[in-house]
Amino acid sequence: MTCASFRNLIISFLTISLCVLSCKEKQPDPDYDRSDFLTNMADTIIVPAFENAVKKADSLVYYTSAFTENPTASNLTNLQIQWKITSLAWAGIQIYDFGPAMEQDLKSSVDVWPVSSSQIENLTTVTAASFNQSYINGVESNKKGLPAIEYLIFYPQTDSVLAAFSTKTHAETRKAYLKELSINIYNKINSVKDTWKNEYRTAFINNKGVELGTSTNYLTNHLIMYLEHLLNAKLGIPSGNKPVGSTIKPSLIENPYSKFSIAVMLENINVIEKTFKGGSGSGFDNYLDNLKVTNDKGPLSQQINDQIVRFRNAVKTLNEPYAETLVSNKADVDKAWVEGKILLRLLKLDMTSALGISISYTDNDGD
Secondary structure, three states: OOHHHHHHHHHHHHHHHHHHHHOOOOOOOOOOOOHHHHHHHHHHHHHHHHHHHHHHHHHHHHHHHHHHHOOOHHHHHHHHHHHHHHHHHHHHHHOOOOOHHHHOOHHHHHOOOOOOHHHHHHHOOOOHHHOOHHHHHOOOHHHOHHHHHHHHHHOOOHHHHHHHOOOOOOHHHHHHHHHHHHHHHHHHHHHHHHHHHHHHHHHHHHOOOOOOOOHHHHHHHHHHHHHHHHHHHHHHHHHOOOOOOOOOOHHHOOOOOOOOHHHHHHHHHHHHHHHHHOOOOOOHHHHHHHOOOEEOOEEHHHHHHHHHHHHHHHHHOOOOOHHHHHHHOHHHHHHHHHHHHHHHHHHHHHHHHHHOOOOOOOOOOOO
């Protein structure tokens, strides 16, 4: 991208920002019944996403067991494929990090990166009999979960992984550790799913206000937090755009060993879109349309939908290995970053203002 085109993109970003100030603000409709909205979110979006993640995590346990019992190239490939499938399913529930997920500290158990590879290697030298679920529960977050499994089954290459799980010293310990890690992920996600289905669903649907501590407030804040995490942790910090003027940091990308960074970012955007639209049912877009929120560019819901498409298309231009793209084609990463920031402004300023919802988390975004 040329300097001129990047400058035009920034101007477009500022223009959208100014539209925030001119948007026709609406007070939350006291007569708007959020029951359909919350019921649809629970029954067709959130609970099915957790059920899907549980199924994928169960398959991860199966393929992990098959590989540890017989560490062949074929079994490793199957496990690597299932790890990617499970990672996409995890992206589908990570956005709902409130209620039981927050109470049970799900994210810390499943997805903290970058991992500490040296500490993982140290763990694989202990006695295999030491590994059980109680032990894994006590392990620090950067030594377990999906990122730890990624390191164990992808790094550095197939031949080395196969040797580490078969002929190398401590191979049996490595197998035991890997197996318990996969079981731990399944147990954690399944526990949150059960709580949603057995207890939390009804409380979620009945908590109909918009003030702090209500379901709509939780959903709105976590939708925005999820987008902000994508922008900052996956685009801004690695590309040197956050803080402004920083250096490129390829070592901080998500999923560096599997080269699966872009696919997960695209799934993140899909999840944002699905949550905003409520799938085929009542979503934030219908909520905004009910309030007739518009500005000189038209309905706010349509502007958000259009910007989601632009953001997705910008990320689609990025290629794996992402660490190399950050260096060789940073202009396209910059474009994706700017398109994402425009979407963030629309959600974090325009939408929350229209719905009368306060941002309840603190960020260091600087805008």
